[in-house]
Amino acid sequence: MTDKTFPLPTRNDAVLDFLKNRRSNKSKAMSGPGPSDEQLQQILQLGTRVPDHRKLSPWRIVVFRGEARERIGAQLAKTYASDYPDHPKDRVAFEAARFLRAPVVLMVLSSPVECLRGTPVWEQELSVGAVCMKLLMAAQAIGYGAQWLTEWYAHDDRMRAALGVNEGERIAGFIHLGTPTEPSMPRPRPDLSSVVSYA
Numbered sequence: 001m002t003d004k005t006f007p008l009p010t011r012n013d014a015v016l017d018f019l020k021n022r023r024s025n026k027s028k029a030m031s032g033p034g035p036s037d038e039q040l041q042q043i044l045q046l047g048t049r050v051p052d053h054r055k056l057s058p059w060r061i062v063v064f065r066g067e068a069r070e071r072i073g074a075q076l077a078k079t080y081a082s083d084y085p086d087h088p089k090d091r092v093a094f095e096a097a098r099f100l101r102a103p104v105v106l107m108v109l110s111s112p113v114e115c116l117r118g119t120p121v122w123e124q125e126l127s128v129g130a131v132c133m134k135l136l137m138a139a140q141a142i143g144y145g146a147q148w149l150t151e152w153y154a155h156d157d158r159m160r161a162a163l164g165v166n167e168g169e170r171i172a173g174f175i176h177l178g179t180p181t182e183p184s185m186p187r188p189r190p191d192l193s194s195v196v197s198y199a
């Protein structure tokens with residue numbers, strides 16, 4: 001007989017509905033307001049409550065708000081313009097405004113912990129993906145639009161330096177948080193039969 005003296009997992013239809021219906025909003029169709037300080041704390045708290053083999057917390061989050069977004073935009077515009085000297089002016093302006101679309105941008109970094117015969121880096125990297133997903137879901141559950149982006153600057157050494165990424169760290173994503181200015185389009189999802197098989 002099952003010991004029922006501990007709380008068993010229970011069905012939660014609200015969560016099931018949320019999981020079925022939630023989807024991302026494009027950062028280019030995002031504006032203010034963004035999460036309040038208190039809501040941001042809650043998003044960060046929930047977002048870092050993820051599976052993490054050996055409790056290493058092998059990730060780091062940097063919050064960009066207000067003027068910090070402009071500084072990064074200036075660096076993005078400069079880097080882009082130096083790579084493409086014949087750039088169209090509006091494209092440089094677009095780069096400068098990348099971080100201004102959403103009121104809050106969370107840079108999520110994989111920051112693996114070296115441990116001999118410990119948790120493989122691959123597993124630590126999987127954990128940072130869980131952080132990104134959980135941040136999205138927490139923000140969306142509070143009522144904000146959210147999108148996980150990387151774009152070219154996640155993989156550019158000059159921008160990584162400007163963003164304060166340390167040696168050995170990798171950018172898992174920029175989680176954009178804000179208020180949607182238009183509805184998000186439904187996205188085709190994979191047919192289960194193409195991704196699931198039964199052994």
Ligand SMILES: Cc1cc2nc3c(=O)[nH]c(=O)nc-3n(C[C@H](O)[C@H](O)[C@H](O)COP(=O)(O)O)c2cc1C
Binds near residue numbers: 022025150173
């Ligand atoms: C690691 C990662 C990086 C991504 N980078 C971009 C990106 O740079 N540009 C983009 O349009 N979508 C990017 N996406 C896709 C969107 O975040 C996301 O898949 C899409 O908006 C639908 O998400 P949803 O399932 O939450 O609706 C990325 C997704 C992942 C997992």
